[in-house]
Amino acid sequence: xxxxxxxxxxxxxxxxxxxxxxxxxxxxxxxxxxxxxxxxxxxxxxxxxxxxxxxxxxxxxxxxxxxxxxxxxxxxxxxxxxxxxxxxxxxxxxxxxxxxxxxxxxxxxxxxxxxxxxxxxxxxxxxxxxxxxxxxxxxxxxxxxxxxxxxxxxxxxxxxxxxxxxxxxxxxxxxxxxxxxxxxxxxxxxxxxxxxxxxxxxxxxxxxxxxxxxxxxxxxxxxxxxxxxxxxxxxxxxxxxxxxxx
Numbered sequence: 001x002x003x004x005x006x007x008x009x010x011x012x013x014x015x016x017x018x019x020x021x022x023x024x025x026x027x028x029x030x031x032x033x034x035x036x037x038x039x040x041x042x043x044x045x046x047x048x049x050x051x052x053x054x055x056x057x058x059x060x061x062x063x064x065x066x067x068x069x070x071x072x073x074x075x076x077x078x079x080x081x082x083x084x085x086x087x088x089x090x091x092x093x094x095x096x097x098x099x100x101x102x103x104x105x106x107x108x109x110x111x112x113x114x115x116x117x118x119x120x121x122x123x124x125x126x127x128x129x130x131x132x133x134x135x136x137x138x139x140x141x142x143x144x145x146x147x148x149x150x151x152x153x154x155x156x157x158x159x160x161x162x163x164x165x166x167x168x169x170x171x172x173x174x175x176x177x178x179x180x181x182x183x184x185x186x187x188x189x190x191x192x193x194x195x196x197x198x199x200x201x202x203x204x205x206x207x208x209x210x211x212x213x214x215x216x217x218x219x220x221x222x223x224x225x226x227x228x229x230x231x232x233x234x235x236x237x238x239x240x241x242x243x244x245x246x
Contacts, residue, residue: 002030003039003142005135011065016040016051018061027056038063039142046072046144072144075244076190078104080165081233082158084111084200085118090230091126092133099137099147101237106134107161108152113202123152155208158197159215165195168217171232172199172209175219184218185239194240198233 004026010017018026018040026032032053040049040063047070051063081103083094095106108130110118118126130149138146153161162168167188188194197204197212204212213219222235 001039003139005041005043008042014065016063016065023061026061041144043146046074074144075102077244078193080105080195082107082109082197084109085114085116086200086229087115094230095130095133096137097234099134100141102241103147105148107150107158109158110152111155111200112205114200159211162195166192168195169220170197170212170217171222172219173226175221178221181220196236201229
């Protein structure tokens with residue numbers, strides 16, 4: 001079943017109005033017909049609105065609300081991924097997979113050792129593209145929300161922003177004691193907000209790790225092998241998703 005996102009205002013009683021680019025996609029790409037069923041999310045409450053197509057107009061599609069599935073697909077905790085800016089188009093892959101794995105928000109971080117340097121104009125364009133990738137991944141994985149891709153932050157800004165989380169961890173290649181990692185992740189409770197910091201290709205600078213520890217983050221190890229930046233976040237998210245999944 002296909003899923004689409006609408007604004008809350010587009011859900012009007014027992015009617016749901018679809019507008020924008022999805023109109024062409026439903027009519028001319030998917031070639032759907034009246035009576036066929038689709039899934040709708042408003043991107044906020046995590047609920048699934050199951051609807052039947054009623055009218056296929058030129059600028060809007062009118063659907064009849066059949067029932068609401070209250071129990072959504074979201075994890076019981078909000079996970080914030082603080083990702084050091086990687087090279088090339090790796091960020092696109094990271095965003096796509098992070099959304100599939102249940103992340104709540106993605107924060108690009110301009111770390112000291114990051115090769116990529118974005119000026120204000122480039123950063124704005126990147127965020128727009130990255131948000132589009134997050135939306136497409138949310139549709140594909142039937143998420144109840146569209147995870148937000150925030151503006152690029154410095155490491156210090158990111159560390160300060162992460163204080164909203166109950167548990168904060170920073171995988172670090174010099175960290176030891178895998179049992180500590182197991183205990184920290186194994187002790188996560190539903191409802192706790194979780195922040196994960198992942199370094200760029202060159203890893204975190206020593207002063208960044210010192211700042212993280214000073215700010216109360218827990219340095220953890222992901223094992224004896226060095227993981228690429230596009231692998232490390234996915235590894236942590238996968239473990240946390242498995243632990244929290246209901």
